[in-house]
Amino acid sequence: MVRHEKIPGISKELQKIVYANMRKVGARRRAREAFKDIQLSIDHILFKIPSDGLKMKESYEVNSRGLEYFSKSWVPQTSPKAVVCLLHGYGDTCTFFFEGIARKLASSGYAVFAMDYPGFGLSEGLHGYIRSFNRLVDDVIEHYSKVKENPDFRGLPSFLFGESMGGAVALKMHLKQPNSWNGAVLVAPMCKIADDMVPSCFLRQVLIGAAKLLPKRKLVPVKDLAKFAFRDVKKRNLAVYHVLAYKHKPRLRTALELLNTTQEIEQQMEKVSLPLLILHGKDDVITDPSVSKALYEEASSADKKLILYDDAYHSLLGGEPDEVILKVFGDIISWLDAHSS
Numbered sequence: 627m628v629r630h631e632k633i634p635g636i637s638k639e640l641q642k643i644v645y646a647n648m649r650k651v652g653a654r655r656r657a658r659e660a661f662k663d664i665q666l667s668i669d670h671i672l673f674k675i676p677s678d679g680l681k682m683k684e685s686y687e688v689n690s691r692g693l694e695y696f697s698k699s700w701v702p703q704t705s706p707k708a709v710v711c712l713l714h715g716y717g718d719t720c721t722f723f724f725e726g727i728a729r730k731l732a733s734s735g736y737a738v739f740a741m742d743y744p745g746f747g748l749s750e751g752l753h754g755y756i757r758s759f760n761r762l763v764d765d766v767i768e769h770y771s772k773v774k775e776n777p778d779f780r781g782l783p784s785f786l787f788g789e790s791m792g793g794a795v796a797l798k799m800h801l802k803q804p805n806s807w808n809g810a811v812l813v814a815p816m817c818k819i820a821d822d823m824v825p826s827c828f829l830r831q832v833l834i835g836a837a838k839l840l841p842k843r844k845l846v847p848v849k850d851l852a853k854f855a856f857r858d859v860k861k862r863n864l865a866v867y868h869v870l871a872y873k874h875k876p877r878l879r880t881a882l883e884l885l886n887t888t889q890e891i892e893q894q895m896e897k898v899s900l901p902l903l904i905l906h907g908k909d910d911v912i913t914d915p916s917v918s919k920a921l922y923e924e925a926s927s928a929d930k931k932l933i934l935y936d937d938a939y940h941s942l943l944g945g946e947p948d949e950v951i952l953k954v955f956g957d958i959i960s961w962l963d964a965h966s967s
Contacts, residue, residue, distance in 0.1 A: 631866045631873075636664070644869055651694075651750045657869045658721060658748055665722050665867050669860075671948045672726025679703045680732050686748075689765055696720070696748035697741040697769060700732035708783040708808070708966040711770045712740035713792030716816070716884065717754060717872035719747025723944045727789075734959045736966075737782070739773050741766065743795075747870050754872035755842055759883040763798045770799075774806075783808040783966050790913060790940065791816045794887050800900055809901035809929075809965050811958055814910055814940050817895075818888045818917040830885070833878060841879030848875055854911050856945030857938065865945075892917070898925040903961045905954060907938025907946075929965075933957055 633644060643660050646653045666673050681701045688694050698720055710731055714720050720728075720740035728738040743762050745751030756762055774784055786807055788796030793815020800807060833846060856862035865871075876884075904922055906915040915934060922932035935954070938946055942954045 633866050640664075648753050648870070648872075650753075651748065654753065654870050655748055661867065661869050662721075665869075666725070668864050668867055670726070670864055670944075671951055672723055672730070672944065675726055675729045675733065677729050677733070680729065687769070689744075689768055691744075691761075691765070693744045693765075694750045695741060695744055695765070695769070697739070698728070699740075699773075700728045700738040702732055702735055702737070704735070706737035706779070706782060707735045708737070708785060708962065709774065709779050710736045710738045710785050710787050710811075710962070711773065712738060713766065713786060713788040713795045714740070714742070714746070715790030715792050717746070718790075718792075719870045721747060721870065722868050724789075727943055730955055731787075731959070731962075734962075736962065737779055739770065741769050746872065752842060752877075754844075754874065754880060755877050756880040756883045757841070759794075759798070759887045763795055763802065766795055767799055767802065785962060785965070786810040787813075788815060789813040789943070791884070793817065793913075794884075794891060797891050797898060798887070801894060801897060804897075804899060807900055809903070811903045811905070811961065812918070812921075813905050813942055813954075813958075814907060814913050814915075815904065815918060815921070816884070816888060816913045817891050817921050818914045834882060837878035837882045842877050844875040844877050846876040846878060846881040851912065855940040857907075857909075857941075858945055858947050861941075861945050892920075895921050895924040896926055899927050901929040901965055902927050902931065903958065904930070904932045905935070905942060905957065906933075907935050907940060907942055909937055910940045912940040931961065 640660055643657050648654050684698045686694055686696055712720060712724060712728060714724055719742050724740060728740060732738045742749040744765055745753060745755045784807055786796040793812040796810050852862050852865045902925060904918050906918040908915055922930055938950060943951055
């Protein structure tokens with residue numbers, strides 16, 4: 627993906643906002659305000675999902691590390707069946723595509739909560755920088771613990787919903803809190819980065835050394851992720867409106883943390899014990915579907931289900947033809963319904 631993307635049909639003033647340096651959160655928040663309505667009006671099935679009857683709330687809170695982070699909730703007017711906590715992928719945010727995902731789940735009767743990790747989206751921190759994946763997981767646990775302690779939701783079943791890197795966050799949360807969740811939905815989870823996306827062994831050793839000296843530098847080579855994430859070309863072209871996404875080369879420390887995290891998860895799959903729904907596209911070349919199969923086989927969970935979708939790419943809920951997206955949503959909601967009763 628290129629750094630400066632031309633968005634058709636917008637003014638020069640808006641294009642300048644897209645071209646602005648998103649390193650600091652102020653620029654990202656200005657971009658979100660400028661594009662919020664434009665994003666929700668694009669021709670994508672996720673943004674045609676009605677939000678009538680949903681109570682939506684956006685908040686900025688300060689965590690125990692003193693970082694201000696963004697969170698959002700979508701709650702049905704009727705009594706919710708359960709709590710679903712969303713975990714976004716690398717470079718992503720809980721706005722834009724996740725907005726449509728959240729609306730669909732909430733309109734199906736679930737109280738849905740999401741947050742931007744520090745350094746991503748509308749939360750404070752250097753854009754795209756993960757100093758410590760474990761610390762990121764602790765930040766997420768801190769926020770969702772408060773959600774679950776809310777008297778309005780305390781007695782409800784609670785589920786993790788992780789997409790891509792968010793799947794790794796969900797698994798790490800479970801390993802830290804083995805008995806805290808009633809289940810997890812993992813969409814193309816980052817249990818392992820596909821071999822074609824990982825630098826060679828020699829280059830990896832070079833990067834490990836460089837990360838100690840220049841942890842924040844954007845030097846890690848990466849392929850065009852949109853091309854490999856979105857099978858539907860029309861939807862791939864709409865990704866240009868995702869103005870808050872981190873689209874540069876990964877920062878050295880971030881890349882190292884992601885590699886180390888996937889290795890840790892691979893070594894601890896048998897410790898995963900909560901009910902699992904794992905969904906993956908068979909043609910995903912960003913995260914490896916064979917590792918999702920390994921997770922399904924090795925997890926000690928007595929209640930687990932794996933669904934692999936023929937011909938599908940990485941972005942199952944954003945980049946596939948409409949009929950596939952609706953099928954994936956149907957599979958997810960059926961599983962949640964069965965586990966919330």
